[in-house]
Amino acid sequence: MKVVKGLSNEVNNDEEKQEVKDKPKLIKMKLFPFIMLVFILVFVTAGITTLALSFGDEKAVNVGTNERSEFSKLYKAYDSLNENYFQEIDSGELINGAINGMLDSLDDPYSDYMNEDEAANFHQSISSSFEGIGAEITEQDGQIVIVSPLKGSPAEDAGLQPNDQIVSVDGKSLQGMSSSEAVLLIRGEKGSKVELEIGRGGNNEPMNVTITRDTIPLETVYGEMLEDDIAKVQITSFSENTAQELVDVLSDLEEKGMKGLVLDLRQNPGGLLDQAIEISSLFVPEGEILFQIEDRNGNREAVQAPNGKQMETPLVVVIDEGSASASEILAAAVHESADVSLVGKKSFGKGTVQRAQDFTDGSNMKFTTEKWLTPDANWIHEKGIEPDYEVSLPEYASLPYINPEKPLKKSESSSQIKAAQQMLEALEYELDKNDGFFDEETEAAVKAFQKDNKLEETGVIQGETTVKLMEALREKLLENDTQIKKAIEVLKEEMKK
Numbered sequence: 001m002k003v004v005k006g007l008s009n010e011v012n013n014d015e016e017k018q019e020v021k022d023k024p025k026l027i028k029m030k031l032f033p034f035i036m037l038v039f040i041l042v043f044v045t046a047g048i049t050t051l052a053l054s055f056g057d058e059k060a061v062n063v064g065t066n067e068r069s070e071f072s073k074l075y076k077a078y079d080s081l082n083e084n085y086f087q088e089i090d091s092g093e094l095i096n097g098a099i100n101g102m103l104d105s106l107d108d109p110y111s112d113y114m115n116e117d118e119a120a121n122f123h124q125s126i127s128s129s130f131e132g133i134g135a136e137i138t139e140q141d142g143q144i145v146i147v148s149p150l151k152g153s154p155a156e157d158a159g160l161q162p163n164d165q166i167v168s169v170d171g172k173s174l175q176g177m178s179s180s181e182a183v184l185l186i187r188g189e190k191g192s193k194v195e196l197e198i199g200r201g202g203n204n205e206p207m208n209v210t211i212t213r214d215t216i217p218l219e220t221v222y223g224e225m226l227e228d229d230i231a232k233v234q235i236t237s238f239s240e241n242t243a244q245e246l247v248d249v250l251s252d253l254e255e256k257g258m259k260g261l262v263l264d265l266r267q268n269p270g271g272l273l274d275q276a277i278e279i280s281s282l283f284v285p286e287g288e289i290l291f292q293i294e295d296r297n298g299n300r301e302a303v304q305a306p307n308g309k310q311m312e313t314p315l316v317v318v319i320d321e322g323s324a325s326a327s328e329i330l331a332a333a334v335h336e337s338a339d340v341s342l343v344g345k346k347s348f349g350k351g352t353v354q355r356a357q358d359f360t361d362g363s364n365m366k367f368t369t370e371k372w373l374t375p376d377a378n379w380i381h382e383k384g385i386e387p388d389y390e391v392s393l394p395e396y397a398s399l400p401y402i403n404p405e406k407p408l409k410k411s412e413s414s415s416q417i418k419a420a421q422q423m424l425e426a427l428e429y430e431l432d433k434n435d436g437f438f439d440e441e442t443e444a445a446v447k448a449f450q451k452d453n454k455l456e457e458t459g460v461i462q463g464e465t466t467v468k469l470m471e472a473l474r475e476k477l478l479e480n481d482t483q484i485k486k487a488i489e490v491l492k493e494e495m496k497k
Contacts, residue, residue, distance in 0.1 A: 074098065096363065100178075103367060109139040109179070110354050111367040118180040119364035121187060122356070132187035133194065134216040135160055136237070136269030136324075137179050144174045144182045147348060148267035148322035151222065151236040154211045159401035159470060162267060162322035162348070165199040167206050188213050200400055205415050209401050221245035229257050230488055234264040235279070238271030238326040243278040250282075250311070260495045262487045263317045266344060270325025273353065280333040281305040283315055288337040289375035291329050293353065300373070305337075314494040315340050316487045319387060324348035331385055332374040341494070342387040343487040351381030391486045396426035397477050404466035410459065413437045420461050423473050424449060 078094060100113040114122055121130070134153020135146050146164045149155035166174055169185040188194060192213050199206045220242045223233040231253040235242065250258075270276075280290045284305040294300045317340055319331050328347050334340035353370045373379050400419050402408070408417050418436035425431050429445040443459040450457045453468050461469065 092361075099365065103365065104178075106367070108352075108368050110350070110352055112178050112180050112365075114180045114364040114366065116362040118184060119358070119362060121183050122180065122364060122366070130187065130218075131190045131215050132183075132213055133158075133160075133196075133211050134214070135186075137166065137182060137186075139177070139179045139182075142176050144177060144179060147269040147324050150216060151234065151267075153216055154214050158209050158211045159399070160196075160198065160209070161200070161398065162320070163201075167197040167199050169197075170195050190215050198401070201398075207400050207416065208403060210403060210405060219245070221249050223249040223253050225253065225256050225258070226262075226488065228488075228492070229259040230262065230491060231256075231258040231260070232262045232264060232484065234266075235268055235327070237268055238273075238275040238279075240272065240275075242271070242275045246279055246282070254313075258313060260314045260491045261311075261316075262484060262491060263315060264484070265323045265327040265331055266318055266320040266483070267322035268324070268327035269322065269348075270327055270350065273326060273329070276326035276329045277303065277306070280330050281307045281309075282311045283309065283334045283340065284338045285309045290333040290337065291375065292373040292377060294371045294373055295369075300377075302375075305333075309338075314491060314497075316491040316494065317342050318344045318483050318487050319347045319385065320345045320483070321348060321384075323385075325350045328380060328385055329372065332378075332380065335385070335388075336375040341389065341490050342385065343389045343490060344387050344391055344483045346384040346386050346390075347380070349380055349382045349384035351379050351383075389486055389490060391483045393482055394426070394477065394480060396422060396473060399423060399426075399473070402461070402466050402470065404463050406462070408438060408461040408466075410438050410440070410443050417442070417461075420466075420469065421445075423469055427469075427472055427476060 078091075078098075081089060081094060082091060096113065096115060103111045103113050133155040134150040135155035136148050136150070137144055138147050139145070144166045146155075146160055146162060146166065148162050149160045166182065166186070168174060169182070172185060174182050174185070186194060186196070190213055194211055194213060196209045196211065197206045198209050218237070218239045218241075220236050220239050221233060222236070223231060225231050233246070233249055233253070235246065250261075253261075277290060284290060286305050286307055286309065288305050289302045290305055292300050292302050315334065315338075317331050317334060319327070319342055323331065323344075324347065328350065331342060331347065335342050351372055352368045353372050354366050355369050356364055356366045358364050371379055371381065374385075399422055400415070402416050402419055402423075406416065408414070408420055413436050415436060417438045418434055421431055421434035421436070421442055424442075424445045425434060427449070429448055431441055431445055446461055446465070447457045447459045449455075449469065449472075450459075450465055453472070455465055455468065458465075
């Protein structure tokens with residue numbers, strides 16, 4: 001994109017008037033003044049021509065022989081539309097569309113043009129709290145896909161998961177939209193509701209999820225002490241203050257007796273590269289490679305840990321399908337340059353670096369500039385990072401969201417009822433089958449659940465019963481987090497060395 005600014009030249013001429021008699025007369029002039037007069041006449045004529053082209057009825061763009069020839073087709077299209085389209089058009093929208101079209105032609109989901117509103121959302125998402133559902137999304141093959149819901153967000157509470165496809169927002173299809181366009185529809189004021197149509201895995205029946213938007217604070221680091229002097233720290237994204245947040249949390253945990261650390265990068269969609277570098281340097285010895293940057297010509301530059309290793313505490317890192325971008329840089333850096341074990345599932349696989357260019361009108365262009373490679377020169381793009389210990393969560397961790405506003409009751413059949421039956425089974429309420437048909441046995445299990453949770457025993461799954469059912473399942477998953485349990489097991493072995 002080449003931004004061309006109009007230049008206006010002000011010419012101030014002091015003209016000397018001379019009376020000329022009717023009778024022809026030979027005027028004698030010295031050579032130098034004559035040359036200067038010709039120069040002034042040419043200069044003034046050029047100025048008048050410039051003004052005529054700027055304010056007259058000429059074409060909006062005039063391509064001269066000295067202009068860049070590759071833009072002649074674009075200029076011609078612009079002029080034809082501007083002059084001949086059957087309705088009045090917004091020339092700014094044409095320009096924006098042209099930029100957007102150039103970026104779309106790259107077929108790169110991480111390169112995107114953002115108008116003023118979209119750019120404001122982009123900057124807000126890494127610099128302050130915002131109002132919305134709290135989910136990182138991306139565009140894949142014309143579809144909007146969730147990379148990861150943020151911790152404690154309405155999206156997480158609603159059960160949205162990495163790789164869920166957002167089919168529509170409030171009935172409006174997202175097919176063919178960019179991620180920044182989709183964000184404008186999904187975000188909204190705190191307290192307002194948004195209905196998402198969600199597709200998941202092999203389930204051919206999309207589910208409708210109604211989510212109440214909230215303020216999403218960008219607190220990105222959460223720490224707690226577990227058993228046997230082991231601490232767990234979760235980094236949910238890489239925002240402006242994440243590195244400092246982590247240092248503060250680690251200092252607090254050290255005071256509480258931390259002797260081993262599980263670093264949880266699951267469902268971390270990434271963020272600011274400088275934060276990933278600063279955090280990686282806490283665990284990687286000074287001078288060791290954190291990652292490598294490769295440009296379009298194959299030239300590579302190694303980024304090394306700028307500071308000495310500051311954390312001597314034994315470490316294990318947990319990753320999953322929602323760990324992307326900056327979180328993958330951190331995971332690969334500690335794995336390959338500090339011999340740290342990885343536990344969980346293969347990561348998302350985003351191995352490119354983007355830069356943002358702001359325009360004077362507040363719009364923004366984000367585009368891919370380089371690849372990044374791991375310290376051992378592996379490009380993980382669309383491949384992900386394989387953990388040393390592959391561990392899945394229990395099957396019930398991937399159960400779909402149940403809409404609290406829709407009653408599920410006896411003699412009905414649906415995929416939502418099947419999900420509810422699977423939840424009841426996971427919570428150890430006896431059912432002979434979970435085929436999606438709400439029979440008497442299912443009704444009895446629902447009433448038992450309601451009784452145990454001090455709810456009205458209606459036998460109908462709706463409202464508070466639905467919410468409580470999903471909360472109980474989430475609590476069970478926290479208690480039986482197989483990936484964290486394996487990480488603790490691996491870490492205990494490291495602590496013995």
